[in-house]
Each structure stands twice: as C-alpha cells, then as structure tokens.
Amino acid sequence: MNILISSLLGVAAFVLQVATVIGKVGVSVWPRGSNIYLGECVLLQCTLGSNFRSVRRYQWFRHNSYTAPTPNPRHVVSGDSYSITAVTREDAGKYWCQADWWKDNTTLVAVPSMPTVLIVSELPPPSLTLTPSTRQIFKGETFLLQCPYSSGWKMMQFSLDKKDLYTSNCPTPGDAVSIDKCEFTVAGRESQLYWCEDTKSRSNTVNITASNGTIILKSPAFPVFAGNKVVLYCQYRIGNHSNATFFKNGREIIAETFFSSSDGVIEMTIENVTLEDEGLYKCASQDRKMESPESWLSVRPARGNFTSTDGTAASTMGSWKWIILFCGIVLLFLILLSVWLICHYRYQRFCTSSCLALPIENLPAVELPATKQDVTEVQWDLSWMEMSSLLDKQLYPGT
Known part of the structure; x- marks a missing residue:
C-alpha cells in the first residue's frame, strides 16, 4: 500500500512539474508579428523558460502535430532556429517547436510550444533599399540601407547567430549618411536580418551574410521578375582570378555564358529568367578548393501575372x-x-379600350328565321346577347 501511495505521489509530482513548464516554451518570429511578406526572409526561434537547464534536442512541426517540416531548400532548421528564405504563399500556416529536456538526468520530457500562425500578406510592403543588392558580403566591407520614408522609422537588426535584437537610430556619428539611410560595416562573420519599422508597420526584411572566406557569390537580395535579365557575380577576396564554376542546387551549370572582368569578378548572365531558374546558387574555383556560401535566387511571375x-x-x-x-x-x-413589362402594359391598355363586347345596335344583321325552331334559337341568341350587353355595362361603365 505504501509503495502504491509513493508511486502515485511521484507521478503526481512529475505531472505537476511538467505542467509548470508547459506554456513556457514558445515561438518568436523575427521580424516581429504574424504577417510576413512575399519574397522576404523570416526566422522562427524556439524560446524556453528558466526551468529548462539541459535541452537534449529541438523538434519543429508544421501544420499538424504528426508531421515534421517537409524538406525544402528554402527552409533551414538549425537547433532552436527555423529560417525561411524567399517567403511564398505556401509558407503560410501553423508552426511550433518541441523541446526535449532531461529531468534529473534520468527522464526525457518532451514539451511542445503553442502554435504560431504565419499569414502571408498579398500586399506589397514598404520597400527597404539595399546598396549593393546582394545577400553575401566580405568582412570589412560596407553596405547602405535606406528606409522607405524619411521620418518615423527605426532600423532594426537581428543576429541569426547571437539571437540578439539591435536598434539603430540613424543618424549616429560615423554610421549615418542621412536621416533615412544607414551605412553598416561588417565587423564579423555572421548573418543578420535587417528591416525598418515604426509604430504601425514595417518594411520587408533582407538577410545579409558576412563571409570571412576567400570567395562569395553576389546575387539579387530581393526577388526578381520573370523575363528580366539577372547577373550573378563570383568575387574573390584577393588575387586576379579569371575562372570560376557556378552551381545551381548542387549541380554545375554548363550552358550559361560567363564573363571575366579586369578586377577578377566572374559574371554569369541569365538573359530571360524564368520560374525554373529559382534555386540555391553558389560559385567555386575551378579546383573546387574555394567555395562561396549558397544564396537563394527568388523569381516572381511577370508583372501583371499573378499565377500562384x-x-x-x-x-x-x-x-x-x-x-x-x-x-x-x-x-x-x-x-x-x-421589354416584357412594356409589352404586357401596352397589351392590357389595348384590350381595355378595344377588346370589349360590342353593343347590340352595332351587332351585324342576322338573317331572319325561316322556321319556328329557328325563331326559338334566335330568341335564345338575342337573350344571351342582351345579358352580355348588360354585364358589359356593369363591368365597364360608360360603354
């Protein structure tokens, strides 16, 4: 009996402890809010309460609790982070994470978070301007960001590596170009999300990756439209290189035209980009000893054609x-x-004035009867006509 009571108390304590941590696992969305825009980058972060000390692993789920996120090159899961590059309409839905942690180093407890619903907005966001327009940049280089309007906006940064949020109030000494422009110098190797926001709305986001390597791929930072000309640049940090190999989704690109400039930048041009050109691109040296990080090229349908x-x-x-x-x-x-109502109205008026029974004096002459039987029939006819005339006078006075 004592063993049973102690077992029940242990189970109750365990359930109570699990109940105290349920609800302390959540999903944060960066940039903040559930509305996301087509073509931008979004980060989901699994956040934990103070009760979690030793998390063994994180799991991510999408749409329902039985399926993990389907493999998608735009969706990258890394521990407590879930990033989406070049958002499409298909990315809308429910997302949540699950933290598996050790209780007293003996029992593995799985605690799910509440689901977060992402809504993909069809309206174009206030546009953020990036110069140069590329997702990859060398450490020590500078780039320029410009908010949509000249007042009321704050430049926001979120470090994908450190999971920290920063606010840049331009202008600041040494960093500001004007009130709505911020110049940044990449100090370390990390990826960051940048966007502008005010009290009511925000702009689209852009993900910029700083590289400390020897080669990078400069591709459009924002979605391009089908039919446009797109140029990809393979840039070496040092040395005058005239050759490079481009890859799409891990496969070498053979058919495209490459061009080498005097500063050692190798260009690959896609004259008429289509939706089939979407994918992960990278470049490498011919001996494959130097490779750039991968970047996603996002292609939207031609302007005016909104085929999903x-x-x-x-x-x-x-x-x-x-x-x-x-x-x-x-x-x-x-x-x-x-037309039917007009004809019906005219027909009613016509019948009222012209389709009435004729008075007796206007009746046509009737041939005199030749026999007694004929006289009787004529008398009956006359009586019926007189009765009809009388009824007509009552129904249509004035006739």
Missing part, C-alpha cells in the same frame, strides 16, 4: 473576365424583363 506557385490561375485579368460576363448576363436579363 501551385499552378492555380489567380490572375486579375481572369477574375475581371468572369465579373464582366456575370454583369453582362444580369444586364441582358434586365433588358428582356423591361
């Missing part, structure tokens, strides 16, 4: 065609109804 990524037609022109067709059908119905 899953192939369903969502163009504005198609919607307008259906609306115009529906309005035409309704208008035709109203015209036919109006």
Whole structure:
C-alpha cells in the first residue's frame, strides 16, 4: 500500500512539474508579428523558460502535430532556429517547436510550444533599399540601407547567430549618411536580418551574410521578375582570378555564358529568367578548393501575372473576365424583363379600350328565321346577347 501511495505521489509530482513548464516554451518570429511578406526572409526561434537547464534536442512541426517540416531548400532548421528564405504563399500556416529536456538526468520530457500562425500578406510592403543588392558580403566591407520614408522609422537588426535584437537610430556619428539611410560595416562573420519599422508597420526584411572566406557569390537580395535579365557575380577576396564554376542546387551549370572582368569578378548572365531558374546558387574555383556560401535566387511571375506557385490561375485579368460576363448576363436579363413589362402594359391598355363586347345596335344583321325552331334559337341568341350587353355595362361603365 505504501509503495502504491509513493508511486502515485511521484507521478503526481512529475505531472505537476511538467505542467509548470508547459506554456513556457514558445515561438518568436523575427521580424516581429504574424504577417510576413512575399519574397522576404523570416526566422522562427524556439524560446524556453528558466526551468529548462539541459535541452537534449529541438523538434519543429508544421501544420499538424504528426508531421515534421517537409524538406525544402528554402527552409533551414538549425537547433532552436527555423529560417525561411524567399517567403511564398505556401509558407503560410501553423508552426511550433518541441523541446526535449532531461529531468534529473534520468527522464526525457518532451514539451511542445503553442502554435504560431504565419499569414502571408498579398500586399506589397514598404520597400527597404539595399546598396549593393546582394545577400553575401566580405568582412570589412560596407553596405547602405535606406528606409522607405524619411521620418518615423527605426532600423532594426537581428543576429541569426547571437539571437540578439539591435536598434539603430540613424543618424549616429560615423554610421549615418542621412536621416533615412544607414551605412553598416561588417565587423564579423555572421548573418543578420535587417528591416525598418515604426509604430504601425514595417518594411520587408533582407538577410545579409558576412563571409570571412576567400570567395562569395553576389546575387539579387530581393526577388526578381520573370523575363528580366539577372547577373550573378563570383568575387574573390584577393588575387586576379579569371575562372570560376557556378552551381545551381548542387549541380554545375554548363550552358550559361560567363564573363571575366579586369578586377577578377566572374559574371554569369541569365538573359530571360524564368520560374525554373529559382534555386540555391553558389560559385567555386575551378579546383573546387574555394567555395562561396549558397544564396537563394527568388523569381516572381511577370508583372501583371499573378499565377500562384501551385499552378492555380489567380490572375486579375481572369477574375475581371468572369465579373464582366456575370454583369453582362444580369444586364441582358434586365433588358428582356423591361421589354416584357412594356409589352404586357401596352397589351392590357389595348384590350381595355378595344377588346370589349360590342353593343347590340352595332351587332351585324342576322338573317331572319325561316322556321319556328329557328325563331326559338334566335330568341335564345338575342337573350344571351342582351345579358352580355348588360354585364358589359356593369363591368365597364360608360360603354
């Protein structure tokens, strides 16, 4: 009996301890808020309470509690972080994490977080300007960020490595170019998210990776439109190199045209970019001893064509065609109804004035009866006509 009571007390204590930590596991979204924009970069972070001391692993889930995130080159899971590059409509939905931690180094406890719902906004965000427009940069180089408007905005930085948020109030001595522009010098090797925000809204984000290596790939930092010309630059830190190899999704690119400039930058040009050109790109030296980090090239449908990524037609022109067709059908119905009402009204007036029974004096002459039977029939006819005339006078006075 005592063993049973102690076991029950142990289970109750364990349940109580688990209950105290449930709810202290959460998901933070950077930039803050559940609304995200097409083409931008987003980071989800699994946050823990003070009760967690030894976490064995993190697990991420999407849409439901039974499926882990499907493999996607734009989705990268690294411990307590879940990053999404070049957001698409398919990225909307519920996300949550699970922390597996040791209780007294003997029992592994799995504690899930509450789900966070990401909503992909179809409206274009206030645009952040980046110069030069590239996601990769060498340590020690500078780049320029410009907020959408000249007042009320703050430049925000979030370090993907340190998980720290910084605020830059431009202008500051040595860093500011103007009130709405900030110049940054990369001091270390790390990746950071940059965006502008005020009290009501925020701009889109951009992810900039600082490299301490010998080679980087400079690709467009923001989505490009199908049909445009795109140039990828493979840049070496030192040395005058004239050759490089470009890769897409891990495979060497053979058919494209390469061009080497005098400063050792090798260019690859895609004249008419399509949705099929989307993917992870990198460059490397010919001996493969030097490789750049990978960057995602995001391609949007041509301007004015809003076909969704899953192939369903969502163009504005198609919607307008259906609306115009529906309005035409309704208008035709109203015209036919109006014509019918007018004809019916005129018919009623015509019958009222001209379709009444004729008075007796206007009746046509009837041939005199030749026999007694004929006389009787004529008398019946006359009585019926007199009765009809009387009824007509009562129904239509004045006739």
